[in-house]
Amino acid sequence: xxxxxxxxxxxxxxxxxxxxxxxxxxxxxxxxxxxxxxxxxxxxxxxxxxxxxxxxxxxxxxxxxxxxxxxxxxxxxxxxxxxxxxxxxxxxxxxxxxxxxxxxxxxxxxxxxxxxxxxxxxxxxxxxxxxxxxxxxxxxxxxxxxxxxxxxxxxxxxxxxxxxxxxxxxxxxxxxxxxxxxxxxxxxxxxxxxxxxxxxxxxxxxxxxxxxxxxxxxxxxxxxxxxxxxxxxxxxxxxxxxxxxxxxxxxxxxxxxxxxxxxxxxxxxxxxxxxxxxxxx
Amino acid sequence: xxxxxxxxxxxxxxxxxxxxxxxxxxxxxxxxxxxxxxxxxxxxxxxxxxxxxxxxxxxxxxxxxxxxxxxxxxxxxxxxxxxxxxxxxxxxxxxxxxxxxxxxxxxxxxxxxxxxxxxxxxxxxxxxxxxxxxxxxxxxxxxxxxxxxxxxxxxxxxxxxxxxxxxxxxxxxxxxxxxxxxxxxxxxxxxxxxxxxxxxxxxxxxxxxxxxxxxxxxxxxxxxxxxxxxxxxxxxxxxxxxxxxxxxxxxxxxxxxxxxxxxxxxxxxxxxxxxxxxxxxxxxxxxxxxxxxxxxxxx
Numbered sequence: 300x301x302x303x304x305x306x307x308x309x310x311x312x313x314x315x316x317x318x319x320x321x322x323x324x325x326x327x328x329x330x331x332x333x334x335x336x337x338x339x340x341x342x343x344x345x346x347x348x349x350x351x352x353x354x355x356x357x358x359x360x361x362x363x364x365x366x367x368x369x370x371x372x373x374x375x376x377x378x379x380x381x382x383x384x385x386x387x388x389x390x391x392x393x394x395x396x397x398x399x400x401x402x403x404x405x406x407x408x409x410x411x412x413x414x415x416x417x418x419x420x421x422x423x424x425x426x427x428x429x430x431x432x433x434x435x436x437x438x439x440x441x442x443x444x445x446x447x448x449x450x451x452x453x454x455x456x457x458x459x460x461x462x463x464x465x466x467x468x469x470x471x472x473x474x475x476x477x478x479x480x481x482x483x484x485x486x487x488x489x490x491x492x493x494x495x496x497x498x499x500x501x502x503x504x505x506x507x508x509x510x511x512x513x514x515x516x517x518x519x520x521x522x523x524x525x526x527x528x529x530x531x532x533x534x535x536x537x538x539x540x541x542x543x544x545x546x547x548x549x550x551x552x553x554x555x556x557x558x559x560x561x562x563x564x565x566x567x568x569x570x571x572x573x574x575x576x577x578x579x580x
Numbered sequence: 581x582x583x584x585x586x587x588x589x590x591x592x593x594x595x596x597x598x599x600x601x602x603x604x605x606x607x608x609x610x611x612x613x614x615x616x617x618x619x620x621x622x623x624x625x626x627x628x629x630x631x632x633x634x635x636x637x638x639x640x641x642x643x644x645x646x647x648x649x650x651x652x653x654x655x656x657x658x659x660x661x662x663x664x665x666x667x668x669x670x671x672x673x674x675x676x677x678x679x680x681x682x683x684x685x686x687x688x689x690x691x692x693x694x695x696x697x698x699x700x701x702x703x704x705x706x707x708x709x710x711x712x713x714x715x716x717x718x719x720x721x722x723x724x725x726x727x728x729x730x731x732x733x734x735x736x737x738x739x740x741x742x743x744x745x746x747x748x749x750x751x752x753x754x755x756x757x758x759x760x761x762x763x764x765x766x767x768x769x770x771x772x773x774x775x776x777x778x779x780x781x782x783x784x785x786x787x788x789x790x791x792x793x794x795x796x797x798x799x800x801x802x803x804x805x806x807x808x809x810x811x812x813x814x815x816x817x818x819x820x821x822x823x824x825x826x827x828x829x830x831x832x833x834x835x836x837x838x839x840x841x842x843x844x845x846x847x848x849x850x851x852x853x854x855x856x857x858x859x860x861x862x863x864x865x866x867x868x869x870x871x872x873x874x875x876x877x878x879x
Contacts, residue, residue: 309687312788316683320697323680326756327704330715333725337718347723393608400605403598411606412874414613420809420864421617422817424834425853428841429620432627432850449616456609461877468878514708516820521841533710537824549711556706 331553338546346543357547372548375532382443382451382519382528383512389448390455390508395501398463399489412460419457423517426453431521446522454515455508462507466500496574499567506563510556621857628850637846645851655836655852662832665747666815669754673811674804676755677762681803682796684763685770686778698767705760713753713824720744720752745827753825758814762807769803770796802871809867816860 337344341352361372401408418426430450434441441447470493478492494501516530527535533548596604631642649655680701688694704712719725720743727739742748773796781791819834828835833856840849 310788313683313687316679316687319676319679320683323676323759324700327701330712330719330756331704331707333718334711334715345723347718347721348725348728393612396605397609400602403602405599405602405606407603407606407610411610411613414610414617416864416868416873417861418613418617420813420860422813422834422853422856422860424817424819424837425624425857426617426620428837428849428853429624430616432846433620433623436623449612452612453616456612460609461873464874464877510706516709517817530708530710533708534820534824537710537714545714549708549714552708552711556708557703560706 331549334546334549335553337543338550340543340546344543346541346545357543358551360542360544361547361551371527372529372532372536375527375529378443378523378526379513379529382447382523383509385448386451386455386512387505387509389452390459390512391501391505393452393456394459394463394504397460398467399493401464402467415457415460418453423454423515426450427518427521430518434522440524441522442524443526447519447524450518450522451512451515454518455511458507458511459504462500462504466497466503470497499570499574502563502567502570506559506567509563510559513556624850624853628847628854630847632845632847636844642847645848648848649851649855658831658833658836659855661830662816662834665751665754665832666812668751669758669815670808670811672751672755673759673762674808676759677766677807680759681763681766681770682792685767685773686796698764701760701763705757709757709820710824712757713821716744716749716753716825720749745825745829747826747830749825750822750830753821754815754818757821758811761810761814765807765810766800766803769800773799802876805867805870806873806876809864812863812867813860816856 333348336350337346337348338357339353339355340350340357341354342356344351397411401412427450430446430453431441434446439445474492474496475488478488483492514530516528516534519528520531523531529552533552536545536548627637628645629641629643631638631640631644684694684697688697717724721727722739722741722744724744726743727736730736730740731738777795778791781795786794817834818832819838822830822832822835823838831839833852837849837852837856840846840852
């Protein structure tokens, strides 16, 4: 970024916009900060300030699972994670394959592309309802392995395809041409040139699939069959429980999602760096 | 498209023609969209014309669901409220999103600071939705911080009740969640504007207002369109935020669809869904005229 003259005085609009951004950040972080602080509420404290002392009481309630409106968090978590891993891997494989198809012109490319856009922008409840209705009419039972995974893929695949467009749009085809000139077969070009270069993007798709599957409810809730997923369980708790145990759940799930995101960012930047070093060498 | 040129290399025997290879590669995705989106969509359309009672749907033609949809004042009010939410949220996220994206792109001079601020805006997006909803209770609730402050300052003698579980609360949550995608889409478009163009306009004596109106706005139209698609579809399709933040007291189209689904009233729910779908797809189609998504992403 070129800096014209760092000592130039800031215009008035700078301070105005800086104030807007600060207010927005406060608006963004204040509610979440309340959750984290209140999760350490004392055993006699309630769901709002002031704090009645500090304790880890509500975390103990959460992990001891002795009733008190904590429900079935452990099982819901396992269900969600299992679903998220399957969906992430499927999203990665199907998007990669479809992305490769879009490197050529083919009939029907618009059909698939606009199906993806439609699937992405449709109200989730509508897609969920449609799938449940179809299963109902066919006399099949909804089940996490069939309708559940299918419903979630309608949400993750469009993003996977769009990420593939970004990734392949930045892919420099001269590497591939060089490989072809050296006599590489189509398979060698794919496994030894294209995939290693776009690997950070592919992992990005898997991570996006993992996190969005873990968070999705609108499409999933009608199609998961028996048992709740994590967000459904948490939503249920929100209406049932009225103790700071909710905030303890909030702190724990946030820690978990952030760990997930940070780990994936580290993996992706590591891969990108390694690739850069190799290209430079 | 970088690889439209992939005619088979001359010294290689292609097993598949490129076209067939593409079809095979895209097939899994096409199958899933057909099975899980297009066919269910067709089924919903058909069911909206069928008769029903308290327990099941009969295969008999019945237009009542559609007649009710267009004549019942109650239903029209649902759509009116949904549009009101969309309009307010779009205007606020657009103004707020533009101010923030513009500030980050053209006022913040240090690249590292810009990246840090972008991250700060994006991070809350990875917090689970229901948790973000419940986080408003300690702030906006009856005994929340805002009411404590208002009463402490003797501005009111009783807690203000419309802060939480109200239309206001729903709007607050929407704006809180949906400003980020608006900022991201617009900042992404702004990053593609060369600084030399802005500098040239400044040197020629253009004011900041003129630069925004005549240079930046026309160049970020694709970003505005993509951000708007995100905001509009999120609000129109939402049921969870409305439910949580209004305590089930505010009824939008999405909420009424859910209510009917729970009561096994599939045909009216299907008819409402179809109308909602047509509205959403028309808006998206209109917005896509301003942005070629595939071209935008490949740049």
